[in-house]
Amino acid sequence: MENDNNQQxxxxGPKHQIKKVELLRLIIQGLYALDYNTSAASLETESNVSYESSELKRLRSQVLEGNWERCIEILVEIKEYLKNEETRAKALSLILCQCIRECMSRDDYISAVMALRKDFSELGVSQEKIHHLARVLLKENIRGLDDGAIAEMRNKLVIELEKVLPPPIAVPERRLEGLVEMSLESLPTDTFLWNRSFAQ
Known part of the structure; x- marks a missing residue:
């Protein structure tokens, strides 16, 4: 445990500005993105670092199980990272939408209404936003979703949440590639030999 804390x-870097854990997460994610899955998994095992944060893993698990109340509890737990209302509202809306769609699919309108009536003040999300969400969802006609369709929707929800949730909860998609491109754009292409080789 002490070694894990030290690694955290x-x-x-020369200026000691790079968190080792965050760098490892970027490298691991980059390896997965390039389909070097075995290498990525090996690095995760050797470094004891996963490119997914523990919070994201817990959220993913609860989403896939359809435990919506627990999903919202996790959002409350990580609200210090969700610094603006727009981010909190977006994450909450994504979860509520899936919850309500599944309720409507099985004609369980009472549960859908109860979900919308919950108090989300801890997330700082206004009731006006919740009411707007309700109006949008009531216009949808979703009936009789089978287990396969629900599982697919939940997997898509996890992907959408990864896009919304900020670091260190989630690593933006293809983040390492983006950082390399930013570095290349900020430096003259003839400054370094490796720069030219990347640009070619």
Whole structure:
């Protein structure tokens, strides 16, 4: 446990501004994105670092199980990272939408209404936004979704949440590639030999 804590705090680079854990997460995610799954998994095992945060893993698990109340509880737990209302509202809306669609699919309108009537003040999301969400969902006609369709929708929800949730909860998609491109754009292409080789 002490080694894990030390690794969490370890900083790299000449100016000690790079968190080792965050760098490892970027590398692992990059390997997965390039389909080097075995190498990525090996690095996760060796470093004891996953590119997914523990919070995201818990949220993913609850989404896939359809435990919507627990999903919202996790959002409350990580609200310190959700610094603006727009982010909190978006994440909450995504979860509520899936919850209500599944309720409507099985004609369980009472549960759908109860979900919308819950108090979301801890997330700082206004009731006006919830009412707007309700009006949108009531216009949808979703009936009789089978287990396969629901599972697919839940998987898509996880992907959407990953896009919404900020670091360190979620690593933006293809983040390492984006950072390399930003570096290339900020430096003259003839400054470094490796720069030219990347650009070619």
């Amino acid at each position: 705090l370890e900083m790299l």
